[in-house]
Structure formats: structure tokens, C-alpha cells
Amino acid sequence: MEQHNSGGKFWLRSADEAWNVLEEAYLTEASTYEWKYVMDGIEQTPLIHFCGLLHLPHRVEEGEAYGQLTTPFFSGQVSFDINGMKLDSYIYPDARKMTQEQYHLMLSDILQEAPLCFESSNIETGITADQHSLELSLAQWSYIEVSFSSLRNIIRQLIDHPTRVLQAHEQQMRREQVKTVDIKTLAWIERNSRSTAETIPETVKSSVCEDSYNTYENSLLKRRLLELRHLLKLYGKSGRGEYMIRAEAYADKVGHWLRDSFFRQVTPYQGVIHISQVFRKHPVYRQCYQWFDRLYKHGNERIGMSYNYPLRETFALYEIWCYMQLVKIFREKGLLKDSGGLFRTTREGLFLHFAEHKESIVELKNGMRISYQRVFQNDSSPFYTFTQRMIPDIVIEAGDRLYIFDPKYRIVSNLGTALGEMHKYKDGILLCRNDERAVQNVFILTPVQSDELRYFKAEFHDRYNMGAIALTPGEDLSSLRDWVDKLMAHVEAK
Template identity: 85%
Template sequence: MEQRNSGGNFWLRLADEEWNVLEEAYLTEASTYEWKYVMDGNEQPPLIHFCDMLHLPHRLEEGEAFGQLTTPFFSGQVYFDINGMKLGSYIYPDARKMTEEQYDLMLNDILQEASLCFEYSNIETEITADQHSLELSLAQWSYIEASFSSLRTVVRQIIEHPIRVLQAHEQQMRREQVKMVDSKTLVWIERNSGRSTTGNIPTTVKSSVREDSYNTYENRLLKRRLLDLRHLLKMYGKSGRGNYKIRAEAYADKVGHWLRDSFFRKVTPYQGVIKISQVFRKHPVYRQCYQWFDRLYKHGNEQIGMSYNYPLRETFALYEIWCYMQLVKIFREKKLLKETSGLFRTTREGLFLHFAENNESIVELKNGMRLSYQRVFKHNGKDFYTFTQDMKPDIVIEAGEFLYILDPKYRIANNLGTALGEMHKYKDGILLIRNDRKAVQNVFILTPVQSDEIRYFKADFHERYSMGAIALMPGKDSPSLEKWVDKLVHGGDLI
């Protein structure tokens, strides 16, 4: 009986679009898809596994199973297991998102700026800095928690499809098993034929055997890195620093599970000088793995951590904090920081940046202004109020009775107008208690979108309507934002 093609029975689509069979579906990362499985005759409901999801939940309707799945926040080869049949697919990068390198750059920028801002706080505690430190640090732990899932993905891909080389070694074997006769084999036979009672070829022959070997430089270095990581995680587990103790031990167990795989059992840890080989430069999976470990020990220079660790799928939240800290950086470089203790909280585990929801982290400036993160405005506020609903813009600059609002928007490449239209609720809906006048003078979207052609980014649009969009991309300068802050600080005409 011909084996049924489970892939042909499995269909995917984005909401309200056409269905496509799995082999024709175009999947992008961090996207939600509807799926259906068409059952044949009296077939039982399907068992479908995808990435880390053990069994996709579904509902049944007239011989078909329906459900939803969300692709992970990475691109590359993935597999579906449908009723025990393994079917491959590919997840393509989301053009709207930043790269993983930019994500890591944002995390570094935030923590480095936090270290510089700490001296403007009144918190009495000691923090240390060592550019090449191998000591435990909250910043390093933040990196591990944020990116361990991506390491798990690349290690799993390496275990399933490791690189290998063909290596030759000499081995004693029966003469009928010899597949290759080279000069060494002939010399051995000539030397040992006289030992045979008949003077012929001996029963066992020493010959060269070529076998696939996984003991390459790249695999050996990876095993060394994983051994070091397991040791590091055990150190975090033994440190007893609060609630990450259990997670550190779980991570260490996971790394140990990888090392016990039959693939790594065939690999000897590398002990020499580390170099970047062509495989690490060009192979997409091995390159990602090398970069992950390369970044791991670059987080030893900050002893301030994040109170919440943002995984890759929550890059939008990290982008909001990064934008806020970029504004803090601009004010710091203008020597205007006065009090920054609102950015931090201390616990028995250490010193943390604290951007919890409704926390309203506030930085006081020397010129009397206040820079707030996710400040909440209610109908019964002290100085400002709303007459419709509670509002919580991401970034608020308060200058006396005037407010200036900046709202980071991570994924609005095709919806700038809609996103900017939503900013009217801040511009028109936040009023002064004293006289019911509108308090918000400017509203701007901060976005990684870079375009000089879109009118929302143009200076004349900003001046005419007191709103617009400002490009802010990790790794790039933002002269528009700095120019706007200059006008604000020096009393320029922003209205």
C-alpha cells in the first residue's frame, strides 16, 4: 500500500488568505498562521509537533482539524512531525524586524548607559566594571536568559546536521574486507607475507580505512564552549542569587543533555588557540553559534542587570526601553542629568534597571524637566488629567505645564499614517487640571524605519503639525532626535 503523504493533507495560511499545502507555504518568523489537516476516511485526529510545541491543539469540524501556530523568532530550517512523519520547511526572515545583532546592540547600549547613569543616583551600593571579566554579572545573566532559546535552536540544528570530514586511519582487518589498497598496505603485505605458512597474503591485513569523522575544529571548539557554559551556569546556580538559581540549574542540565548526545561523544574538546575558521565565517548555523559565545563574555563589564529579561520575540519591548535610554544618553551628554535613582531598584540579588509596567521610571533634569517612562495619566490626576480613558505613553518629557510625548513603534513600516493618527489621543486628550488647556505640545513616533521620502519624517511637517516620525535605529546616529532635543533644551520654537 502506498504511504500517505501527510504533507499534502496539512495546509497553512495567514488570516483571511488562501490555503497552501505545507511544501508551498511561505513562512516568516514571529507570525501566526492558521492550519488545517484533512483526515482521510476514518482517520484519527492528527498528532502534530512543531519546534518546541509538543502537540498543536486543534478543533474538529467535519473530518478536518483546525488550529493555530506561531513561528519562532528566527529564520532557517524547521520541521513538522505529522503523525510520526518528519516534514521539512523553511522560515524566512521578517523584513520588518531588526537583526539579532541589533537586538544585542540594544541590550548592550541599555546596560552601558545604565552604568554611566548610576553615578547620578543617590543609591549607596558598589558596582564593579572589568572589560574582560569572567565574573558573574547580572548583565551577562540578562543576555543568557534573553538568548538561550536561540542557542538551543542552533545547537539542535548542529546536532542534526553537523559538519564532518573524511579521515583515514590504519586498521587490522580480514583480507577479504580490504576495500582500498595503497602503498602502505602493499609494504605491510610484503613485510608480513613471509610469516604465512603458505607464503601468501596473511588472513588479517593492516590497511587504511577512510571514515567520516565529526572531530573537526569547529565541533571540538563548540564542545569546549558548551563545557565552559555548563560550568558557568552551575556557578550561577550555586551563587544562590534569588529566583534565577533554579533557571540556571535548568539551563545547565539542558547543556549537559546536549553534551550527552552521541554526536558530541565522538568529539574531543578543543584546547588550543581559538581562531575564526572559514566554517565559522560562512556556515549560517555555525556562524550564529560562534557569535552567541563571542557575545557571552562581552557582558562582564556591567554589573547592572535587567529586572525583566526580554526574549527575541519581545524585541518591541526592548526597543521601547532602548529609545528611552537613548534620550537619557542625549541629556547626559548635555550634562543635564540630576537624579537617576528612578531607573534602578536594589534587591538582595543585586542592582537592576527597573522598567516594570506602571512603574513610571523618572529621570530628573537640572533644568527642571522630567523624563518619564510609561507615565500613566488618569481622569483624577494631580496636574494633568484625561477626560476619556487612562493613557500611558511610553516616553514623556515634562517641562512645567507642557508635555512632549515620544512613542517608539517597532513594526509600522506600512502603517505610519495609522500609528501617527493614534497619537492624536495624547495630543487632544491630556489636559491641564488648572485651566483645561491641552498640555501636549509635540507627539512623535520613534521608529527604526529609515526614509527621507516619507513626509512624516520631514522637518517642515514636524514644524507645521507639531507631530511626525523620527528615525531611531540601533547602531546609527539620529541627528533628527538630537536636533529636536536641542530645540527643547534651548527654548526653541517646538510648537
């Protein structure tokens, strides 16, 4: 069936750019676009549905209806419904977003740091509650959730174009059907001829070459898929609610792949695993091998599955990662006193605790404290706010002074605006005993690398007690370490 098009009636543009018909528009996630619909003389106001929401025009003039829409914070296939006609489009990823590799790196960093911090807690229990939970990890489950769609695409390509080899096997056939005569065929004829004068027998046992999908690579992938289905069933049994439903849905999808006629012709591999040339050079098989390789690299990060924060939202994960990197710096200085605030215990075991608007506090040996999403309001103590309730992402408390960090992983060109919003913390959080301003420094943490911008320079930090610090997954923490060293020197000098 031919794909519908807008017929030149529906147009989009962004930021005063030129208008483009829907079929030629380049949409990116979390962006705002102006749309216009060209009406025929008899047409009424158009009904525009995008991502399930109705977008009514803001104005109608000279036979054209104008409106505005915002793309969701995800990429992929989307649909417009214009007066009952469905039109497909595509939303491309925001180039400012972190890569999927950085997402998994943040997960790994957080969960590798957690057991090290646990040693400084006063909790008398283990990281895991029973032997069953040792086989599962939060990092592994999050990896499955984030990357299962990419595995689906890889398997679809693999099933459509699998590798195959010619395999020879012996078969009885009529002599006129023999296509090739090799040494084995001649030896069989010699053994089975009744006399030297006899001609070739009516039926001959000869070698036949046929295409086979039962290659090493296909056999290993079938083994990996069987293991993945079993793993997903374990997650389904250990999870609750929506997590259990999703794990079972993933397991059913893997079972559907295994029932494909291609995989039914393949025997699961049982031997020692090695990386073949196909896994090294074939683009699809290489991606598939890498997907499973990353899956099982999460095995060393043993932490409970239950969690209350939205790991699938990268901005929330970046906030937690920044907090844990700050804790890591203080831990490496030997200053952790009690990190029990990072965890919560249940009957199932011990879990990282980063629930939204619930303070997670790490106490240091020098009396300082590091809090995640600490709450300040008009009746809190020893610090309060005289305007609105405030919940900074990261707060360091050193006596009667506070140092605040606000992770912003998508800030690029509007650092000034973001820093302007930080003034509410500098001016609005006061000491209860004397109403003095309590916040000494405020900083934005961002993966943006912009050494040329003044907000990142030490002179700006020292002069205004605020600015931006670059903090990127996979890179060193030198900028944040330098700031912590300055803070410790200042605290010790007092």
C-alpha cells in the same frame, strides 16, 4: 510514515488573495487569514484546532465552512488539527521585524548606558552586589534565551557532519596486513631482524592511518560547551522560578550533546585560541564560533539578572531602548541631575527598573524630567485626564508642557492610523490649574526608514507638532538629536 495532507479540503487565503491548500499556503507571523473547509455531503461542521485553540466556522454555505484565524507572534513549526487529523505547517518571520542582531544590539546599548547613568544617581551602592554576580549579566542571559534554539540547530548539524582528519599511529600487526611501508617501518625491520639473511618478521610495527574527530576545531567547541554548561548552572543557582528552571534545562541539553558518541571521542582544547581556516570558511563551524564569540562579548555589561519587563518581546525592548537613547542624548549634554529612578536595589544588588506601568524618572539639571510609562488619570497632579487612564511610553516634562514619544517598531504602512491614536494624548491630558492642554508635541519613534513620507519631514513636525522620527538600532541618532536641540533652544528661550 507518509505525511498527512488536507486532501484539498482545507484552504487558506489573506487579504483577498487567491485560495491555497494548506500544504501550499505561505503563513507569516501575526497575520490574519480566512480559511474554508470543503465538506462532503455527510460531514458535519468541522472542528479546526490551531495552536491549541478551537476555531469554529463563521458561516456554512453550499457545503463549505468559512472561518478566520490569526497566526501567533512567533515563527517556526506549527500544527493544525482538522477533525482529529494532525497537519503540519510553518510560520515564517515577519519581514517587518528587527533582526536578531539588532535585538542584541539594543540589549548591549541599554546595559552599556546604565552604568554611565548610574554615575548621576544618588544611590550609594555598586552596580553589583558580590563577586559572584560579576560573572553574570542580563545581556548574556537574554542572549542565551533568544539564541539557544539556533545553537541547538548548529550543534545538530555539527554532530551529523563533523570535520575529521587522518591521524597516523604505530601498531603491531602481521606482516601480510601491512598496507604501506614507510621509512619508520623499514627502520623497525632493520633493528628487529636477527640477521641480514632473515626474512621479514612475522609481526611488524607499522604506521596506521585512521579517521579522527579530535581536530582543533572539535576540541575547542567541546571546551566551549563545557564552559557553557558550567555558566548555565551558575545562572540556575542565581536565578529564581522559571528562570532557574530554564537555565537548568539548557544545561541538561548541553550535557546531552556532550554525551554524544562524537564528542566522547574529542579531548577539550587547552591551548591558545586562534581562528583557523575551518572556522573562517566552514558555514556550520563559523556559525558555532560566532555564537560563542557573541556570548562572551556580553561580559563587560555588568548588571543584575533580576528584571520585571519582558525582554523576550522585542517591542518592549524597543520601547526601553528608545527611552535609554533619549536619556543618553541628555547625558551627553551634561544635563543629568538624578538618574536614580532607573534603578532599584535589593539584597542581591542593583537592577534596571522598567516594570510595566511603574514610572522610571530621570531628572535633569534644568528642571526637566524624562519618564518611562508615566501614568495620567483623573486624580493625578499636576496633569490629569478627563476621559480614561493614559500611560504614554516616554514623556518629557518641561515646566507646564509635555512632549510624548510612542515607540512603534512594527509600523510600516499605517503611520497615519498610529499618529491618529496619538491625538488622545494631545487632547486628553490637561493642566490641573487651568484645564489647558499640556501636550505640546507627540511623536512616533520607529525603525522604518521612509524619508519620502511627509510624517518624517521637519515641515510636518513644525506645522502640526506631531509626526514620526526614525530611530534604528545600529544607526546614528541624528534625527532624534536634532529634535532635542530644537527643544532645548525653545526651553532656553523662555
